[in-house]
Amino acid sequence: MNYDQLPSAYHAKQQERIEKLRSTIAEKEMVVAVGNVIPDHGDLRIGTGRFLNAAVLFVDICDFTSRLSNTMAEQEMMLRMLSFFFTEMIRIVEDYGGTVEKNTGDGLMAYFEDEPGEGETGAKRALAATLTMFYASEHDLNPVIARTGLDPIQFRAGLEYGSVTVAQVGRARGYNSIVAIGTPANLASKMLNFGSKNEIVIGKKAAMQLPPGWQQWCHVVERGSGFYYLANGTPYPFYRYVGRWTGPKPERSMLELLAGLPMPTIPPPPKIFGE
Template identity: 30%
Template sequence: MKETNKPASRKAKILVVDDTPDNLFLMGALLEDKHEVTTAPDGATALQMAQSDAPPELILLDIMMPEMDGYEVMRRLRQNVATASIPVIFLTALTSIEEEQFGLDLGAVDYITKPISPPVVLARVNTHLERSANARRLQALSEKLSRYLAPQVYKSLFDGSRDAEIRTQRKKLTVFFSDIKDFTASTAKWQPEDITFLLNSYFSEMSKIAMEYGGTLDKFIGDAMVIFFGDPETRGVKEDALQCVKMAMAMQRRMSELQILWREMGSDKTFQVRMGINTGYCDVGNFGSDLRMDYTIIGSEVNMAARLEHAADPGGILISKETYGLVRDEIVATEQQPIMVKGFSEPVSAYAVEEEAEVQGTTRKVFQWERLGMRVLIDLDRLPSTERAAAAVELREMADRLH
């Protein structure tokens, strides 16, 4: 029977650091059959190799080296975010318990004394490589799971401040609803790829703004977004409300900029967003069962925010009387005729937020100039700060050519 050739397993990259050539040769000969071994004769070289584009997965580090000893190398590795997670095993002739404890306190994962025992070295190297690989897999999994949770909820679960149990509390929150006006009717004749692109672009940009202002992104419901302020983190009821309204204003400004960008990319499709905000007491926490829970909010005040959003003008923001009372010192809003909303027996007072001209000028992030023979588009969100100086030079050079 013909044997199937199995793909060769990937070799883990190990860096051995020692100022004695014989020791480097010995460790290389011991490890090279199963691992990819690189060596460094001193601490400075080791740090350069650890910070390279292809860092090692494990470092075997001697302590007694001239100029920079292993302890100092260890300190610098742990101080650098790029190298802090690389496991380090001290491999040294220092045999006292105090030296071993000191090395472990600095962050080493193990401590092997010379003269070495090859079976012991191989066993410990393999153990720590496996642990490191498992840690990377768990980290990758946690990062994937984090995209299904609001950042604040993810953080509170992983730092232990919140438990994954069915529990709610009553708190005064500011609730934000948004949706795209006539989304279903407007997109009925669009290609699915166009819908996906525009909707994901919209959600991505709005989510960034929500995070910037400290909002807890509750959920996406079709083309709608639900965000609230006040849990699991709060700045106080008044400041939470103010941040929510400022977030909504920033979102509407960004929508205007996105429409310019989409047209510049050749898309003739666009949409307008309505937003509603209300402040009041809600039940917030984990709702569901032992098998599946959802961290969310419920209550009539949540419904009120949804009704205000539905009553808002396209491109507008409607806030409740309660929210207006909290933000009136800093936000300009015009009182509207009381509106009748589903689920509420009495007319509801509402205020339309106005965008001040001064704010528009200072926060604009997309600039476009167009005339016959010239088209310039600048999107500051997509232009990295490290490249802005170079872009300014290029613009000045273009201006010089026009004269």
């Protein structure tokens, strides 16, 4: 996987699966039924955890509570929209080597571990995944959502890097869930309060893990984060990451890279969801 750009081959496959997903959801019969039983989840081992260095990503849909969801019909349409959106967001996380911890209904949380050896950092892969999420949302998902008469989905993201313990807590025969223990997870969650629609906020540790060419798109959040280094009391900065994918790009072959030949101009793949 090339994390320095949005590969056109990947985007073409992405468009195909999004169209299949749209078709599957559209063909379903009523997806909300009258009932009085809450769906349960399987029991998981409790009280175990894993300590690791990783990037923690939070994604949050903006103005979610303002969407109408009073009637059964409205709630069913909401379910279809969320299924359409989050199925692709989760797939992107997985394609970029991340693991989804939880889906909160209007957001999700995911981890991206560092690749072994001299591989890509979790921070770079998490940010690359986030950029792909924004591109897919704008160009592939929202055009479909808008044609149903619903407002397009706008979201924000918070991203931090560091040491966390991922653990399962709760009762074996009661409520339990996966939680992230550690400052990076706390900061990534708090960063959402500093982001507006379609913004990415990242912490300094995450920014320092990015390649120099990516760091130029980090702009300091003017109002302080409210967090400080314990060692010296200096403020811990947050950044708005303003870089975005400009569009899918073909990947260079190894022969072209070795020969130093320029890439020929290749038109982008046709859009599935044209206006």
